[in-house]
Amino acid sequence: MTVKPTRRGLLKGTLGGTLTAALTGCRSEQARGELSQLTAPGEKIVDAIPVDVTVNRTATQIAAGPDTTALEAVRNQLGLTGTKLACGHGACGACTIQVDGKPVASCLLPATSLHRRRVTTVEGLATDLRGLHPVQRAFIGEDAMQCGYCTPGFVVEAAAFFDAWRAEHGKQPPSREVIADALSGHLCRCGAYTQIYAAIARACEGAYDNAGERGPRYDAREKVTGQAKYTVDVQLPNMVYGAIGRAHVAHATIRRIDWSRALKHPGVYAAVDLTMGVRTIRFAGQELVAIAAESEAIARHALTLVDYDLDVYTPIIGIEAGRTAKDHVYTSRATRKQAPNANEAPLLPLKWRGNLRGPFQLFSKSRGKARRAVTEAKDSGDAKRLAGGQFSTQTQCHSTLEPHACVADWRDDLLVVHLSTQGVHQAAEDIAKRFDLPAERVQVLAQHVGGGFGGKAVLSLELVAAVELSRQLGRPVRVVLDRHEELATGGNRPAQEIDLALAADTEGKFTGVQVKSFADAGVAVGSAPSILFRIMYAKTPKKLEDWDVVTHAAPGKPLRAPGGPPAFWALEQAVDELAHARSEDPIALRRRNDPNPARKELYTWAESLPLWRDRATSIAADSGRYRRGVGLAVGGWFYFVQPSARVQVDTTPGGFVVSTACQDIGNGSKSVLAQAVANVFGIDPGMVAIRVGDSKLVPGPMSAGSRTATTIGPAATQAAENLREELLEIAEAQLGYRGAQAIPGGLRHSAGETSWGEVLARAPRLTTIGRRKRDRKGYVFGIGGLAAGRYVSGSLQVSEVEVDTRLGTVRVLQSQVGLGVGKIFTPVLARSQATGGVIQGISYALYEERRLDPNTGAVLTGNLEDYRIAGLGDVGTIDIHFMQKGFENVTGGGVGLAELVKLAPAAALGNAVFHATGYRPRHLPLRPDRVLKGLRT
């Protein structure tokens, strides 16, 4: 195979391994002999016994080997793929089924134990008699989901809870505490908790006993019934299973990799080399080989038979080690070019000094002035003029609940790739380039995607493995990462160390900001939070320096609001610090220095909030064990659009069909499209059929960079408006409606009114393609099909926390979040995205943290017990307030919010902890050990 080097660039064409450039040939081999037939997909069960079980009211038999789990039995043998595998060790609840009416984690449950039991999966919750379970209807009605991957588990548990609650308490609503207890075994990575609470409470109250089965989210019904098919659910005839052999050490050179023993193992079909000629191992988990076999178990077992001959060296782990180590991760100019890009922006040439790369100073503004201002403030010795210090943030993993997954089917005429991706269109282009195929010979499909957050925006090696193996074998090949692989290599937000000084004059006007930040993106480079310091308090002089410190860890990737949470953690706490030093209201200080119009309105709004207005006037006002405090922080973000994207609208006699090669990763693209077209015609979105998740459709945008809604919403609107005009003409000219005028829902004409449904039934089929019109004042810049808008959105978050000074915990009680993003396309979904982002921000601030063994570089937090994601009980109540003005020059009138909402949470909590206790936290996450230590000093 010849592989063309791909340029590292704006969310394009980057390969998520260690390697990007100058890739050479790829060694591969196929096992000789007959391909044996499979018994059950993905499983050849040795030593199996029959187990009689009633599943969803039907008696059946399954085969249970010693290690067959109930989950494997229902998914693989019975084809009930609604039940999901996410963590595989009892921590997330995605796999929950009911056994004799009781919810259990099926990923740990031996299939043997189902003998003579009654199993209900998500597919069986609905009955002929009552239709969907009230809880399913409530999840639809309250929009209690985003990507939907966790939804079956939640719904199965909540249905059992509902049945028990109703029996005991009737229609009395359960409290948040009760719900959090009952669903404590479930995690939602998208953070749909606010809506999940509402759905369960409202269902228990009886609000959904007789409700319909429609809601604001286009594909909600598929998600609550387990019908939604994700890449991990794709089963193709003749499919085989691939697994990736990874480095167990973090630093080594490869002498030889020998897979001959693996290839001889029965059931193993082929192997390919994934090193692509790179002979150095630079992180634990680095992809080395891939093996295809008749089952995933055999493939994974065969990996243990691969012999690696390595020279192993001590790895460099962590920022400090990276800065001081005599050894270098990249030892030459040529190898430095292999460093992947951790960011979305293209890499600019920068100096390397050992493991340090930098400084990147492009976003500074009046550098000398900023430096002088800080020096002067320091020299003045006036504590009211200087704030800041050293802040640090941890590595955060994307850890989407659906792991990276790919099913590749290399046929003579077409390479079909089912891929869990944030960009079907982009992925198809990249694959064509990578495998040297004409564009029309590649098709990428993604019906449902179980979360992305930036981790699925670029081609990664599970795809290369699946495609290569499929090409060799002429059969479809499935490669799905397990949770450890996902957490080790699926992507992460780099750890960051930020030295920040904020200087002001005696009047409280900012005179300079000086920031030096170091990022540990493992083997990757390019993390640059400095741009965020630049856009905030935009008029203040700034001296900004970003440094990369390369270490022996998996490469960082853009994670929803790349660079944002660390930057705002430092900046917004420094601002708070200065306000307190000046004994000034934090809003007054910000308002004086913040020219952003979106936030100006938000300051006024925040001042009207009782939560803010009535907060204690002094620091650490409570003296008891539990101390409450209120903190405020703001954020600002860019917006992007993808002008190249198109949306097609077709008419059929039955209704409208909207299609574009975008995907719905939980962000609600399908609903945005349906809503936009429905608005133009004044019809119910249910009359609009949506087709996305197929690269053969007209090019659609990536779901990244908060650009989806702002791109496809206006494009769909344009297409629909053109279509409406055409339909009017046809109505007049061909259908005999005199003086036809569009009214909501149909036409008014001389003879009365006619619905669009009737018009379509008689009209010829039409097709229109819409694009997103340019913004009235153009863009700041455009590269690689992406345009950066002229305006900066604004957010403001006020949070109340309670600190347990005894046990060191920080509990978030409530958050009020204001967002200045202009017009909102689909309010319910926008709200859900906003609360989800705030929840992810809380989770990041308090719990999430990837930890590596300092000696070997092994990922210790490779499971969802040790990698902690916030649960239902951890997030408090969240209210979202939209400020819908101020973006009139943007086509469509609004900008994206997905990233904006992730900026303020950590700093708002930090400021609240300070308000509650007088302890100013500087390091994330706010673990109990840190809080206790902070309170002591």
Add this chain to the structure above:
Amino acid sequence: MMLFPRTLEELAGQRGTPRAGGTDLQDRRRLGLSTGPIVDLRDLTGLDAITWNPDGSVAIGARTTIAQLAADDQLKARYPGFAAAAGGLATPQIREVATLGGNLLQQVRCWYYRHPNLRCLRSGGTSCLAREGDHLFHACFDQGPCAAPHPSTMAAALLAYDATVELRDGQRLTAAELVGNGSDPTQSHSLQPGQLLTRVHLPPAVPGELGAYLRATNRTRAEWPLVEAVVRVRLAGGSFEQVAIALGGVANTPLRIQALEAALAGQPATLKVIDDRSKVAVNGAKPLPGTGYKLDLIPGVIASALVLALKQQPGDKPAGGAL
């Protein structure tokens, strides 16, 4: 291979690893930490009951689920700390299948031990990788050689309630004997292969005794404890008459904190006394470089658990200011 004994007699001749709920075993089998034939206890009858004796003591079958323990009204009334411990561990979906026997005999949750490609003292390696590496969640009463905290919440409860366990051959072990002294780095308990735990016996509750369970965690729920405490209290005339305290999460065995039990006995049951004396609990602690914070947590967890226990006594609320 799998065997499905229906009676203890049948089981006697069978070799293999017992499997109860499988919530611990299957995870370890997946990781290659447990291999070989399985003796699946699915069809075994007679070990899933809670049986009360005339003297007020109780025998609990090893296959009783944790959910059953947590929901049992009699257990809640007589051994509140025991029932609360069951209700406070893991998640509802785990408690539904996890058994008392399996909980007591599960292996540690150390992130080195359960790492797919690392080998430590427990898994055939030569050293405790946590001790030399990242041990943020490990022991602060370091008893060596393994630094991982004992995993079983119920073992701490057994220790506080002076329980004994019965084995298939009729042998009885005290809770302390069951968990051992931590000197064997390959086991979290002292049972030999082939032995089966059949029942747990709790002695009669002391009339009027109170009890509670509490854990310190980072998230609010569904998390392994940083420190956990099971406490039992009997008051007489407003003073502590008898106190039993067991801690989990702090050593490679659960620990009874006798020094504190003695320090509280005879003292007035006030917040001030609880607060002052709880510090005694960390006497003799040997934290690792990264686990010193647990010494701050221990008095807090114990004091909170004691207050929780005292609150069960109507009208006998502790006085003397907030904790």
